[in-house]
Amino acid sequence: MISIELENPRREIEQAIEQNDLAQLLRVSGLLHGHFCPGSAMGVKAATRAVRELRTQSTGMEEVVAIVETNSCFSDGVQIVTGCSFGNNALIYRDFGKMVLTLARRSGEAVRVTQRPDGLSMEQREPEAMKLFQKVVKERKGTPEDSEKLRGLWTKASFKMLDVPDEEIFSITHLKIKVPAYARIFASVKCSVCGENIMEPRARIQENKPVCLSCAGDQYYQLAGDGMSLVGR
Numbered sequence: 001m002i003s004i005e006l007e008n009p010r011r012e013i014e015q016a017i018e019q020n021d022l023a024q025l026l027r028v029s030g031l032l033h034g035h036f037c038p039g040s041a042m043g044v045k046a047a048t049r050a051v052r053e054l055r056t057q058s059t060g061m062e063e064v065v066a067i068v069e070t071n072s073c074f075s076d077g078v079q080i081v082t083g084c085s086f087g088n089n090a091l092i093y094r095d096f097g098k099m100v101l102t103l104a105r106r107s108g109e110a111v112r113v114t115q116r117p118d119g120l121s122m123e124q125r126e127p128e129a130m131k132l133f134q135k136v137v138k139e140r141k142g143t144p145e146d147s148e149k150l151r152g153l154w155t156k157a158s159f160k161m162l163d164v165p166d167e168e169i170f171s172i173t174h175l176k177i178k179v180p181a182y183a184r185i186f187a188s189v190k191c192s193v194c195g196e197n198i199m200e201p202r203a204r205i206q207e208n209k210p211v212c213l214s215c216a217g218d219q220y221y222q223l224a225g226d227g228m229s230l231v232g233r
């Protein structure tokens with residue numbers, strides 16, 4: 001089991017990246033992701049390659065940022081390996097629906113890892129698992145035994161995925177990008193209706209008093225399974 005050091009909580013992950021120990025990194029990704037699947041394995045693989053290419057490390061202080069273009073399983077593999085997460089503001093999400101990672105230093109020096117369109121499909125790689133996936137996940141018609149079986153097949157397929165040469169599944173390019181500014185720290189104000197604190201730029205003013213978006217009945221952005229959308233009203 002992973003041991004967490006107070007001085008550098010990511011030490012074991014950094015060592016695994018240095019040793020290119022993809023299996024260990026995939027195991028650790030399970031802590032966040034809850035299961036093993038080819039998507040998270042692809043995320044682990046893409047991120048490990050990007051971190052090694054860029055020769056960088058992250059303390060979660062935005063010295064490195066990861067830009068992902070999907071909110072699928074792939075992105076959890078990316079978060080664990082790069083240390084760039086939703087909560088530390090070093091993960092940037094662009095809702096393009098592409099399994100793509102761009103890892104960048106503050107200087108703009110970046111590596112972009114995209115999926116090769118001519119690579120083998122999951123149906124070709126894992127026909128048995130994909131058939132079961134169709135039934136259990138897409139159609140939601142599987143029995144508990146089917147789900148259990150899929151879990152096993154998926155775990156095996158995920159670790160197998162790690163042995164496929166990067167060049168067979170990814171295109172890797174070095175480029176220079178414009179990195180978004182550091183996250184700003186905003187003051188909090190209290191909503192005059194529900195009494196909860198809100199970061200100032202999200203507050204609306206009604207009858208000269210600050211109100212949260214929810215109490216104001218205003219539209220807001222929501223990131224859900226289908227991606228980012230404007231909801232409310």
Ligand SMILES: [Zn+2]
Binds near residue numbers: 035036040073
């Ligand atoms: Zn998954």
Ligand SMILES: [Zn+2]
Binds near residue numbers: 194214216
């Ligand atoms: Zn409110």
